[in-house]
Amino acid sequence: MTRPTFRAESLGYRVNDLARLLAHALRDRIAPFGVVPGQFPQLLALYEEDGLTQAELCRRVRVEQPTMANTLSRMERDGLVTRAPDPADGRRSLVHLTVRARMIEDDLVSAASSVNVDATRGVEQERLSTFMAVLAELVDNLEGRPAASPSVADGGSTP
């Protein structure tokens, strides 16, 4: 046998699977509101604070700038946001939610919550807490440093 279960056991493989399933479930539930999953992080960030610049949105939702530019264009097309030039800086434009986007906030958050609830149905609370904590650790490992040699002690590094 080669590695008959590597695929099934690989972290990356399974996480990718789960991400697609979650996105699919979310898509189904927010379609009635004329929103697609890729617009969700931007909307949530703007619900938290409106009138951000594109660059600031990139930092908060952690996607690359061209991705954000394209997504915002679609959101503008779909009547979710408007882009107005920043009077204080000719390079920037400020992204604002439309009235429509604000009106569907509760619906969207409910839809997303229901996906999370469905996905975690039957999972013990403590195990779920561990899951979320480990998830955060994995993200930290991957986005923090590219990881060097951690085998020994970890003190004294980056002097």
Added chain:
Amino acid sequence: MTRPTFRAESLGYRVNDLARLLAHALRDRIAPFGVVPGQFPQLLALYEEDGLTQAELCRRVRVEQPTMANTLSRMERDGLVTRAPDPADGRRSLVHLTVRARMIEDDLVSAASSVNVDATRGVEQERLSTFMAVLAELVDNLEGRPAASPSVADGGSTP
């Protein structure tokens, strides 16, 4: 405050983040071999069993058929697989690995393993086991039934 932390705490949000980070890390490490992350599941499935049909590949890696058709076209273009008509059934074609694809198997598996190792560095084994187990439960919840009425009994529906 509206929901200042819903975004940061949402399962779907975090899982999507992690999936992109993992894919990015994998991309960096397999680029030298002329392979991209989206080809990985197909390669692993074919390493397990060569000569599958496109439909069977779809079932095993769980992507939709048009996605598979496009991915296989790119893999064919990149010299990783060949598609030969099935003599036993005029509709089907059988997907076979090329010599080149077989030669880089060990490198690819090593690269993927190293991503998993890096991502899980410093995570206790038991917590990691819980993580993987919960991950599987979440996938089951989402892909099983669309979930109906969970609170009471589930018998008697769809008479």
Added chain:
DNA sequence: CCTCGGTGGATAGCATGCTATGCACAAGAC
């Protein structure tokens, strides 16, 4: 003022994923 490096944003080009269709072939109904 003018040049320059840095930042903000847009565009081009590509990989992955999806849904919706269309067409070819297989296999059974008649």
Added chain:
DNA sequence: GTCTTGTGCATAGCATGCTATCCACCGAGG
């Protein structure tokens, strides 16, 4: 034998994500 149904695959069209570039504007140095 033909017709109907189902299966396998391709294509069109779109959403998301990325990298690589390019242009425009800001602010500091001269």
